[in-house]
Amino acid sequence: MAIRIQYFPSPQPAVALLARGLAIVLALVCAGLLLAAGGAAPLTLAAQVIKSTFGSSFGLEDVGLLVTPLILTGLSVSIALKIGAWNIGAEGQFYAGAFAATGVGLFIPGPTIVILPLMFVAGTLGGVIWILIPTLARAYANVSELITTLLLNFVGTLLAYYVSTGPWLDPGGHALGTTARVRHDVPEIWGTVHWGLPLAILLTIIVAGLLNFTRWGYEVRVAGSNPQAAKYAGMPFRRHLITVMLLSGAIAGIAGMLEIAGTVHRLQGGISNNFGYLGIMVAVLARGSALGVLAGAALMAVILNSGIILQTQGLNTSTVLAITGLTLFFTAIGDELAHYRVVRTEPAAA
Amino acid sequence: MEIIAGLLQTSILAGGVLALAALGEVLAERVGVVNLGVEGLMALGAIGGIATVIATGSPPLGFICALGIGLSVGVIFASATVILRAYQVLCGLALTLMGTGLAATIGKAYSGKPAPATFAPVAIPYLSEIPLIGHAVFTQNILVYLTYIVLPVTLHFIMFRTRHGLNLRAVGENPAAADAAGIPVQKFRFWYVAAGSSLASGAGAYLTLAFVPSWSEGVVAGRGWIAVALVIFAGYRPINAVLAALLFGCITSLGFVGQARNWPIAAPILSMLPYLGTIALIIVPVLAWHRVRRLMAAPAALGEPYYRDVR
Numbered sequence: 273m274a275i276r277i278q279y280f281p282s283p284q285p286a287v288a289l290l291a292r293g294l295a296i297v298l299a300l301v302c303a304g305l306l307l308a309a310g311g312a313a314p315l316t317l318a319a320q321v322i323k324s325t326f327g328s329s330f331g332l333e334d335v336g337l338l339v340t341p342l343i344l345t346g347l348s349v350s351i352a353l354k355i356g357a358w359n360i361g362a363e364g365q366f367y368a369g370a371f372a373a374t375g376v377g378l379f380i381p382g383p384t385i386v387i388l389p390l391m392f393v394a395g396t397l398g399g400v401i402w403i404l405i406p407t408l409a410r411a412y413a414n415v416s417e418l419i420t421t422l423l424l425n426f427v428g429t430l431l432a433y434y435v436s437t438g439p440w441l442d443p444g445g446h447a448l449g450t451t452a453r454v455r456h457d458v459p460e461i462w463g464t465v466h467w468g469l470p471l472a473i474l475l476t477i478i479v480a481g482l483l484n485f486t487r488w489g490y491e492v493r494v495a496g497s498n499p500q501a502a503k504y505a506g507m508p509f510r511r512h513l514i515t516v517m518l519l520s521g522a523i524a525g526i527a528g529m530l531e532i533a534g535t536v537h538r539l540q541g542g543i544s545n546n547f548g549y550l551g552i553m554v555a556v557l558a559r560g561s562a563l564g565v566l567a568g569a570a571l572m573a574v575i576l577n578s579g580i581i582l583q584t585q586g587l588n589t590s591t592v593l594a595i596t597g598l599t600l601f602f603t604a605i606g607d608e609l610a611h612y613r614v615v616r617t618e619p620a621a622a
Numbered sequence: 623m624e625i626i627a628g629l630l631q632t633s634i635l636a637g638g639v640l641a642l643a644a645l646g647e648v649l650a651e652r653v654g655v656v657n658l659g660v661e662g663l664m665a666l667g668a669i670g671g672i673a674t675v676i677a678t679g680s681p682p683l684g685f686i687c688a689l690g691i692g693l694s695v696g697v698i699f700a701s702a703t704v705i706l707r708a709y710q711v712l713c714g715l716a717l718t719l720m721g722t723g724l725a726a727t728i729g730k731a732y733s734g735k736p737a738p739a740t741f742a743p744v745a746i747p748y749l750s751e752i753p754l755i756g757h758a759v760f761t762q763n764i765l766v767y768l769t770y771i772v773l774p775v776t777l778h779f780i781m782f783r784t785r786h787g788l789n790l791r792a793v794g795e796n797p798a799a800a801d802a803a804g805i806p807v808q809k810f811r812f813w814y815v816a817a818g819s820s821l822a823s824g825a826g827a828y829l830t831l832a833f834v835p836s837w838s839e840g841v842v843a844g845r846g847w848i849a850v851a852l853v854i855f856a857g858y859r860p861i862n863a864v865l866a867a868l869l870f871g872c873i874t875s876l877g878f879v880g881q882a883r884n885w886p887i888a889a890p891i892l893s894m895l896p897y898l899g900t901i902a903l904i905i906v907p908v909l910a911w912h913r914v915r916r917l918m919a920a921p922a923a924l925g926e927p928y929y930r931d932v933r
Binding site (some may be wrong): 422425588596 | 726
């Protein structure tokens with residue numbers, strides 16, 4: 273009897289899950305080693321992070337504020353992946369949503385009860401418009417949506433920077449490079465955490481329900497795992513691709529709108545803490561499950577918050593981005609290795 | 623006329639960054655591997671290059687150091703994507719996030735410091751005296767000549783005129799057939815991906831040692847992604863890639879000229895041009911000329927890992 277390692281076309285779910293856990297631990301250990309090499313004491317830092325995150329309601333409120341956009345950007349990337357599209361542009365759609373919502377909030381007079389829903393609609397439309405061209409280019413000309421959505425991130429960032437330092441610059445304030453305060457707030461639910469969080473969770477559950485329990489969702493899932501089979505079965509692949517990608521953009525736009533109306537209240541250059549890019553990580557960690565999006569977003573929120581807490585130690589959101597990249601890298605490797613199994617083979621009868 | 627000469631000079635200088643990165647991506651994609659880590663590799667090369675020059679004062683050493691960083695990171699990326707056959711898109715995105723984040727973290731200490739020495743322009747005798755364009759084209763730094771003439775011509779020759787190049791392209795088109803013909807598929811992929819990564823980091827050093835020339839967070843500003851898009855636009859050919867990069871250099875320098883001459887368009891809006899231009903240039907040709915598509919098509923096995931034992 274011999275033992276050999278064999279490649280299987282489908283991975284073992286348990287091994288893949290284990291690989292994900294290992295990837296996160298490995299990435300954090302690597303980050304800790306790098307910090308130690310730079311002269312910091314990783315364990316002291318870790319203790320500090322845990323104390324300031326879970327030791328006070330302020331810490332948990334911060335995580336609650338960060339998790340909201342992360343759920344939505346993660347959901348955005350995740351739903352596009354369901355049909356096999358890479359929406360790397362959640363960052364740009366986030367900015368477009370924030371831009372549109374700020375525009376409505378600043379310049380349309382009216383009571384909050386009217387303006388807030390209008391801002392929501394504007395944010396959604398902002399996200400949709402931002403992904404429209406990449407969507408049509410992918411659907412009708414087969415142009416890689418990965419590159420077009422990504423390039424629009426830079427345009428979105430520049431747009432927010434331009435209006436917040438130029439035409440929409442706060443006229444009365446001393447603040448440099450932000451718009452005036454948008455006077456329509458999403459009500460708070462617990463401390464500084466606003467109703468955006470339950471809304472994001474609700475949206476995730478609705479999308480999961482649509483994908484798992486409707487004919488549309490079934491067709492999207494089939495189209496995502498095998499476009500040829502979907503076309504052969506007469507499913508409208510192109511139409512599904514377009515709706516799913518637009519929905520993906522809309523969700524990222526909502527994230528931007530909630531960030532304005534719920535958390536920051538002013539449009540400014542760096543309003544997205546790389547939420548769009550971190551959303552990729554959330555979606556990959558989630559492996560296409562809605563519950564996974566929530567869990568992945570919670571994890572990323574804690575990691576992002578740690579980066580913000582440790583700013584005094586020379587860390588920043590860039591370090592968080594680097595750690596995220598490292599985790600993603602190990603996850604990609606782990607996913608592939610989960611395809612291998614150790615099998616016992618009987619020697620052929622002589 | 624002086625404006626046009628100035629525009630040409632800046633275009634060539636600006637396009638060189640993209641050209642170098644795009645040449646690296648051509649190498650990787652021709653053997654069938656999508657490397658989406660260009661942006662991160664450029665960031666690492668940019669900080670590595672300028673840090674070396676601040677420490678030693680030698681731009682060539684800075685450039686070589688960046689090439690070395692790119693090669694090492696490229697070996698890690700190739701180990702994951704070629705040997706372990708992990709998902710290329712994910713590994714590339716991971717590399718971009720890692721490189722961008724790490725470079726920004728290291729770069730805090732170098733932010734805003736100008737490079738103490740840069741690649742100085744070298745005038746080519748006689749050619750630089752050609753009226754109108756001579757000075758603009760032939761009084762550039764040595765990296766420009768390397769990027770626009772030496773590298774693309776060499777790569778074109780190797781790829782399309784040698785047996786080795788035929789093998790290289792076979793690996794990207796049909797690895798199973800190449801393998802059957804005795805070509806070491808994995809070896810080809812591994813080293814060409816690593817070499818391509820090295821060029822990408824070199825492009826980063828070009829940015830901080832010859833073009834900007836200083837480090838600031840976000841200095842790469844999506845040029846890595848534009849380079850990836852250029853490769854598609856250029857139909858995966860080295861000489862086309864360099865010409866496409868020059869075209870993009872023109873778009874970028876148009877923004878500079880606009881700022882310098884006080885055009886009534888805000889600077890951030892002008893800065894959007896390269897991104898919007900890239901999107902237009904990868905969409906329009908596909909819509910306009912259907913027949914070009916086959917000629918400019920991607921290598922058939924692009925993005926697919928090769929398993930000898932799985933059919």
